[in-house]
Amino acid sequence: xxxTRWSKTAKKKAREAFEKAYERxxxxxxxxxxxxxxxxxxPSDIWNLHDFLMxxxxxxxxxxxxxxxxxxxxxxxxIKEGWLSFQELEGIGDDNIVAEARVSTIV
Numbered sequence: 001x002x003x004t005r006w007s008k009t010a011k012k013k014a015r016e017a018f019e020k021a022y023e024r025x026x027x028x029x030x031x032x033x034x035x036x037x038x039x040x041x042x043p044s045d046i047w048n049l050h051d052f053l054m055x056x057x058x059x060x061x062x063x064x065x066x067x068x069x070x071x072x073x074x075x076x077x078x079i080k081e082g083w084l085s086f087q088e089l090e091g092i093g094d095d096n097i098v099a100e101a102r103v104s105t106i107v
Contacts, residue, residue: 006068010092021083
């Protein structure tokens, strides 16, 4: 995708949707971490939590790629995983973005 397809308004709405999904996933992750921390009973549980956090850090860092050339794929994945809805992408200004996201969630 070429950056010229993104108007100022579209960029702002895309950023808002992106941030909303990120905040939702981080809130869910926070709940998971709290539950795992409460369940710590022995030293090995500490390292299991560490490993979980390292894995999640990599997943989140890889997933939330805000390059405009990648946003179609990022939004499709976020929709597929339930962090965003199609409605939250409406108004971005390019119907192709939503259409491509719909197609990508099917594949």
